[in-house]
Amino acid sequence: MLSLPKEVTIIEVGPRDGLQNEKNFVPTETKLMFINKLAGAGIKEMELTSFVSPKWVPQMQDASEIVASPPDIPTNIVLAPNRKGIDRALELGCRSVAVFVGVSNSFNKKNINKSTKESLEELKPIITELKKKDIFVRACISTAFYCPFEGKVAESDTLRLCEEFVAAGVDELSVADTIGMAAPSESFSLFSSLKERLPNVLLTAHFHDTRKMALANIFAALQAGIDRFDTSAGGLGGCPFAPGATGNVATEDVVYMLERMGISTGIDLTKLVEAIDTVSPALSRKIESGYYQLSKK
Template structure:
């Protein structure tokens, strides 16, 4: 076994990535209570919402209200903004941390935002430069980093090239995603080892979906590759409306349980995290089926 970190950071993506595909609108006050309890559990970095067209993602229509309700605390409150219009709305709302995203796969990118990967980067580079000039934290989400629902396996070199392009543009963080949950641990270890070696100065975050119940094994492989930042979603909420077959993100509570049992500090209290999931459960259509949460409710 390689040396593992003594501490990791978990970035909670439930309020944004977790809820974006929920078919029923979750009331704004419920979202804010959910976010508040997640922070009480110890989650200090979080994707709160996204500034996208309500026509395409109705769940995010209250983005400005969500940001306003969380604007006074000292947490890293990240919002997703896919284009110039979204970024402008985010800045107007006072956001200090913004996520942009691009798929390595052209097909995925076209389905998602109607642009090729190259066209998306051409649009984003000047925006990133402006954001950094205004001291905004910029997170770049790299979708379909391993596999694409339309193109199949993505070449590792293509993912690394896109990550380098983002790094050169000045982003602070790369969140590298197994969007449809097809990666296996050998692929996780290989990609993250190379990224860590080639991009040592940037924050590298691993983002795994649990479609085939391999997320925790992929996270362990990334740990061994030297990664100590991981996206996760309370209750395993999530999915991508533009990626057929993509189920929920890896559950925050399962990641926390695994890390803490391994002696790796997460700074997160599991009992408080369960309370956060309890807040959101009555307002969502899906059943929470993650291992730790189910166990906690029977104890």
């Protein structure tokens, strides 16, 4: 018999992880409408924006304006790669911060010009400070399965890094198959190990649909006991520093599959499509998710 959770929490990453890969600047007003409609569709946790250098990611240059009008949901997350970004986020009143690090050294270096170990050592005291201020800390663990430069990442390396972040005090681990290469058996294996070893942290799985395996990986992770998934409305996103990493798994396809299995998400698919329609005219790409396309036929 299959063992599946009854409820799943969707962490919507479209406004941040999705939009950061858009070449055309999406007007701040459009972003805010998108965010609010996502909240209206039932999203309870969302990555709103990122406090990164506008030189590196010009799309995120309006981070201050975005966090000035947050939606009325329990968890509004901002990503910040370093102390400077975190300080800005805190000054602006943010209460949930995401930091990130790649398990693979090569990826981490391309991404933030530091080794994985350097990133970890830099983040440890920052996490301690954040927890003293009662800030929710989410650690985004990228290249948890495969690295675009190094290939297969050892499960033991990913487990070790996750354990170090939990020891450092993070509240949540978002463990990502950054380039969409994980097979469902690998998803099941890693998430089973994480679930067993780290029972006291929120464990979130983050999949990309590059090779069409995202829903299969989610189905595998559900069987490993995972009940939190990062998804991106419209399947927006990818990773600017990971060649071939197009396509976050689409929120609507995930919600559709989960609800069809009787797993409650609290998300209204019709309203979710309306949210995507708010932002899609401003994008340089077509929305290719199964649910969205069928909804337009």
